[in-house]
Amino acid sequence: MRTSGFARWAALSGALFVILWVTAFVILGGTVEGSDSDAEISAYFGDEGQRARGVITQFLLLAASLPLIVFIAVLRSRLESGEGGAGVWTMAAFGAGLVSTALWIVAATLYVLPFLPKAGDGAYELDLDGFRLLNGAGYIAFYSGGTTMSLLVLATSVLGIRAGVIPKWLSWLGFAVALLLLAAILLFPVIVLLAWLFAVSIALVWRRNQSEVPDATA
Template structure:
């Protein structure tokens, strides 16, 4: 019996180490997501505004360096969206384990996270279309009106689609946290505040409350200690 119990304990410790390792990588992915989104936004956003003078748009169309910067930013968004999926997948596992039952809210949370990731990848493609056509494919001429419309369309897509899916992601996570205590309840409260702020940020063209919550949650996941596992002794 003692040998069986010892074996069970070793297996439980090994499983705990594996879970802890995957949790750390998921948390690091969340931090990487925030960094790439910030860097990508600065690079993708380096385009003339929709109401910019024709000469400014003409100068942009001739500036290959700025266009390459836009492309790097677009790729940063795509890679960041994939890192977010890793983070969201681990968060879903944490929420699902605590929620129990059918895990409806946990599943909706991950679905919202997947939709958020897809929206950002699509927005990256729209925002990078003009720089790709000129700097990579050598397009001979681009209608200046496309410079006014396409980047704005990409940003509207991520702010509308990403804003509402992001709010749903935050609210469902917060509800599970409040119900189960899987994380500190202040993190759930922060999620509600971020979700409400996100709705206003859709108007003010700013999605940083979502990034802030992901960053804080990733740090919590990275720094918290795993709960000890106590195996039940096997019968002789």
């Protein structure tokens, strides 16, 4: 049976997710933390251009959740085929992917709220205490999403070794990525995750295309 064009290339949604995330953070540029001084935080949010970039970043991050959900669905289909049904590893990866997506949506929303006008006349007012509260909550949601994603990486890597869902070298690398994500409170593991997801996205498209090449000896 021929595979539709969408089904064949849908795995590229993972690469699109990565591209949107990277673009969002490039646009945002620098950030401030709750531990910074009141003067530094006020100066950062007092920049109208920075506030506009913050809102654009949030829209891009929310938009990125759509291809991520598609990618998770494609990955579930591939894992299910490799596992011979919707087994433990397949469902663990699928559930972890959806939970991580939800946590990252929450994090993006919490991060952007301080950028929005709060006064009734549309003027901008910064609540320093509110910013620190939202920043802390957003950070918790962000790294919780990264940590949860370690289960998707682990399950995919296990079935990559067992069933060849992804190349073995990418599977072995995935075990290291899953371990790193247990420390997703740091930024570096999330950067490594994005690189791994991009590689998996390309590998899934390549493997599907390879499997559809007719056997000349048949």
